[in-house]
Amino acid sequence: MAGRCVGVLLRRSCSGTAAPAAAETKPGFWERMKSKKMVIWTRSLLRDYKEACKDIVVGAKERPLKACVYISLLAGVGVCSSKAPSEDSFHCSLLEASASLLLLSPWTRSRTSDGHVQRLLDLRNESRLRHVKLVCFSLMYEAPYDPDCDLYDAQCPHLQPRITDFPGRVLDVGFLGHWWLLKNKMKDCDINEEEFSRLPSSMRAISYNDLHSQENEKLYEIKFQPVVMCEDPE
Structure with a gap:
């Protein structure tokens, strides 16, 4: 009986001493994390x-x-x-340009502005407008087909447009929040160039310096002079 009690006491004493020893040798969570490869790589990267x-x-x-x-x-x-404009910005600018032209009479509307805007609207209705952002600026270019078109010419990779043809497909350049080609085409959109095509060259071109000047007054007086009809040589 005494020997059994001594054995039990010895086992308890051994287990009691072994548990603290195991707890002391087991590394903590942060110690284990320091030895991870990812942590070592991150520390070296931050050091660099x-x-x-x-x-x-x-x-x-x-x-x-x-x-x-x-x-x-x-x-x-x-x-x-x-500041590089987005595709939605181009569509908004196009619709604003179209609305501005609709407010003008066909006889006072610029043919250049109207033709450019109508072409862009046709491409927009055909889903052939494409947008790409190149870091500092954006481009709008023309696609040959609608993306959902199932024609053979549209799906065959060998019939796709070449990279060398890309400059000719560019429709507009966006930079600093503006689409510059559309803005340039809409300049003087309320002036019909064909209306003044039959005027003399001296009256057709008037610079800014000629406004409110003697030369401008002379041209104004010429406008009221009677038209001289030339006889037919035959």
Whole structure:
């Protein structure tokens, strides 16, 4: 009986001493995380970025002019990228241009503006307008077919337009929040060029400096002079 009690006490004492020893040798959560490959790679990456930032600061102090030029270029690229217009912006500008032309009489409407806007509207109705953003600016270009078209010519990869033909398919360039080609075509959209095509060359071209001048007054008086009809040589 005494021997059995001694054995039990010995086992309890051994288990009691072994548990603290095992608890002391087992590493904690953070110790295990430090040995992970991902953690080691992240720490080395952050260390490299830290050293690179220090080199940038030191280089900027040594060459401030060069640093200002680089910062200005990066800031300019960032502003241009943020101001590059989207596809929805082009559609809104196109509809505004079309509404502006509808308010004008066909006899006073510019043929150049009307033709350009009508062509873009036709391509829009045919789902042939495409948009691409190239960092600092955007492009709108013409696609040969609708994306849902199942014709053989539209699906065959060998019949697709070539890259060399891409400049001829560009419809507009978006930069700093404006579509410049559409804006240029809509300039003087309320002036019909054909209305003045039969006037003399001296009256057809009037510069800004001629407004409210003696030359302009002379041209105004010529307008009221009677028309001289030439006899037919036959």
